[in-house]
Amino acid sequence: MIAIPNMDKPKECKECQWHLDFYIEDEQVGGLCTITEKDDRENDCPLIDIVTCGECIHYRGDHNYCDNDYFAKENGFCSYGERRE
Numbered sequence: 340m341i342a343i344p345n346m347d348k349p350k351e352c353k354e355c356q357w358h359l360d361f362y363i364e365d366e367q368v369g370g371l372c373t374i375t376e377k378d379d380r381e382n383d384c385p386l387i388d389i390v391t392c393g394e395c396i397h398y399r400g401d402h403n404y405c406d407n408d409y410f411a412k413e414n415g416f417c418s419y420g421e422r423r424e
Contacts, residue, residue, distance in 0.1 A: 341385045341387065342386075342389050343386065344389075347388065348386045348387060348388040349384075349386070352370060352372060352379035352382070352384070353370065353379075355372075355384075355386070357372060357374045358370055358371070358372060358373070358379060359371045359373050372384070372385075374386075388422075389416050389420070390421060390422045391413065391414050391415065391416050391420070392405065392411040392412055392413055392416060392417075392420070393414065394420070395411075395416075395419075395420045395421055395422065395423065396422070397411075397419065397420075397421065398411050398413075399411075400413065405419075407419045
């Protein structure tokens with residue numbers, strides 16, 4: 340999985356800056372993820388949505404502590420991050 344700073348994970352391939360459309364005579368015939376080099380129909384996005392500790396449901400800011408038994412910083416992140424609603 341890949342995290343790109345300051346980039347939100349797109350909801351679909353066509354929104355992604357790494358997506359490339361293929362055309363034949365002005366008609367789109369397919370798309371490609373330039374990261375995985377696979378057809379975008381496989382829908383196997385390598386990007387992850389980064390949730391910082393300060394945005395996470397597990398973060399306890401008063402003690403810089405995380406419910407997952409980690410020391411946490413407000414702008415840090417880990418693989419257990421779940422965004423608060």
